[in-house]
Amino acid sequence: MRLFFLLVAASLLCAAENHDLYPTAHALIHEAEAASVHIATFDDRSVPAEWAGHLYARGGYLEEAERAYARTPSFPFALLKAYVLYGRIPSADELLARVSDSYKKAQAELSVADVLWRMGQTKKASEYAKRAKQTASIIANTTERIVLSKTAAEDLEYMAMPAPSALSPVPTPLAARSPERSRVPGFPITADGFADLTPTQREERARSNSAMMEALYGAIKSGDREGVEQIRLKASGPFEKTLAIASIEHLLIQAHRPEEAEQVASTIPESDQECVLAKAEALASVGAEWLRAGDSQRANALFATATKLAQLSNRLPIGAVVVLASIGEAESQGGLAATAQEALRSAEEVARRLPSEPVDSVRLQRAAATRHYRAEAYEHIFTTALRAHDLATARRMADMWGMEARSGPERVAQAWLMGGDPDEAIAFVHRQSSVALRAKLELWLAQRMLDQAGAPNI
Numbered sequence: 001m002r003l004f005f006l007l008v009a010a011s012l013l014c015a016a017e018n019h020d021l022y023p024t025a026h027a028l029i030h031e032a033e034a035a036s037v038h039i040a041t042f043d044d045r046s047v048p049a050e051w052a053g054h055l056y057a058r059g060g061y062l063e064e065a066e067r068a069y070a071r072t073p074s075f076p077f078a079l080l081k082a083y084v085l086y087g088r089i090p091s092a093d094e095l096l097a098r099v100s101d102s103y104k105k106a107q108a109e110l111s112v113a114d115v116l117w118r119m120g121q122t123k124k125a126s127e128y129a130k131r132a133k134q135t136a137s138i139i140a141n142t143t144e145r146i147v148l149s150k151t152a153a154e155d156l157e158y159m160a161m162p163a164p165s166a167l168s169p170v171p172t173p174l175a176a177r178s179p180e181r182s183r184v185p186g187f188p189i190t191a192d193g194f195a196d197l198t199p200t201q202r203e204e205r206a207r208s209n210s211a212m213m214e215a216l217y218g219a220i221k222s223g224d225r226e227g228v229e230q231i232r233l234k235a236s237g238p239f240e241k242t243l244a245i246a247s248i249e250h251l252l253i254q255a256h257r258p259e260e261a262e263q264v265a266s267t268i269p270e271s272d273q274e275c276v277l278a279k280a281e282a283l284a285s286v287g288a289e290w291l292r293a294g295d296s297q298r299a300n301a302l303f304a305t306a307t308k309l310a311q312l313s314n315r316l317p318i319g320a321v322v323v324l325a326s327i328g329e330a331e332s333q334g335g336l337a338a339t340a341q342e343a344l345r346s347a348e349e350v351a352r353r354l355p356s357e358p359v360d361s362v363r364l365q366r367a368a369a370t371r372h373y374r375a376e377a378y379e380h381i382f383t384t385a386l387r388a389h390d391l392a393t394a395r396r397m398a399d400m401w402g403m404e405a406r407s408g409p410e411r412v413a414q415a416w417l418m419g420g421d422p423d424e425a426i427a428f429v430h431r432q433s434s435v436a437l438r439a440k441l442e443l444w445l446a447q448r449m450l451d452q453a454g455a456p457n458i
Contacts, residue, residue: 083095
């Protein structure tokens with residue numbers, strides 16, 4: 001019977017030791033390690049073997065970390081700290097004993113001391129800090145000896161106090177944050193407009209609009225209807241007049257008076273393409289209010305009109321993309337999935353008319369107007385599709401964005417992950433044709449997943 005219990009205990013212990021806390025990240029690291037076995041460095045000069053070794057060590061996969069670090073000449077500081085963190089002090093001591101360089105050994109001993117201190121093992125930490133101080137005293141290089149001796153002495157003082165951050169092999173996952181949408185309807189139009197202005201022009205417009213808005217809201221608050229109308233009539237230009245009308249519409253939407261809001265929005269002038277886009281946004285905002293009021297027929301009519309207006313803005317394609325995407329998102333939120341997909345498809349068609357960013361382009365001077373490229377539009381449609389739960393569009397845009405943008409694949413993978421869909425992030429990474437890029441993205445994604453899962457940061 002006793003033998004039976006011993007066998008059961010041994011089995012449970014083995015299971016505990018082999019328990020994989022981060023299986024998805026673990027698999028990604030393994031894939032990347034295998035794919036990069038003949039790659040000395042990535043394009044950013046990071047070393048695949050070191051990166052994989054560090055990630056293995058964080059997750060407690062110590063034997064695999066040993067294997068990865070065996071392929072690189074650099075000292076495995078992460079593995080040393082992981083030995084301490086995961087309770088393998090003899091392995092840490094054995095690794096320290098193999099270090100012949102006094103400077104590196106003192107650094108390593110201080111690393112062990114730091115981990116122990118953060119784990120709450122103050123007495124043990126002080127012992128290693130004292131060892132580091134002793135090792136530092138025999139460093140041949142005078143400057144290095146002075147610097148490291150001072151560091152060891154300071155660490156010994158700090159270790160008399162509680163560590164500022166605790167360290168434990170038990171993961172502490174980051175709290176999930178679910179974005180909460182405001183119940184207050186947003187402003188009906190993009191207040192900055194879509195014209196490609198220089199920073200100076202944009203600042204001047206903002207100052208002018210701010211003064212008008214303050215006067216307008218003051219008149220509205222006091223119930224001065226005549227004053228409101230006078231401010232609208234005195235607006236200095238088409239877009240300023242549009243902004244005044246949209247402000248009145250905004251208050252009517254907030255008061256849940258869609259009939260009047262629609263009438264006001266329809267008076268927005270179509271003087272130029274920027275005003276046309278604003279009118280499309282304004283009508284779509286009223287459409288969203290009609291949906292909230294339960295009148296899908298009125299909403300659909302307004303969304304259709306808004307879409308046609310946005311499609312007319314050939315000279316401001318990035319603006320058309322933003323407006324069409326916002327229409328699709330509003331339709332999606334109201335349960336109009338089919339028309340939402342059509343709006344996003346229209347945005348995609350407009351996005352194709354934007355130029356690709358030149359490979360050798362440099363950032364324009366501060367005084368120049370902003371230029372827009374296809375990658376920016378694809379990114380916007382992708383993030384909108386994610387919020388609208390349109391997975392097919394999001395996947396398509398992810399691939400197109402990844403091909404267009406500088407650092408596109410990394411940003412796309414991050415966007416999928418931050419959007420709460422790690423499986424799509426992994427699928428996107430696996431679709432990369434370049435072995436080096438795929439391996440690099442797998443390590444990058446594994447690192448982010450370890451961060452989210454609360455793996456110890458050593």
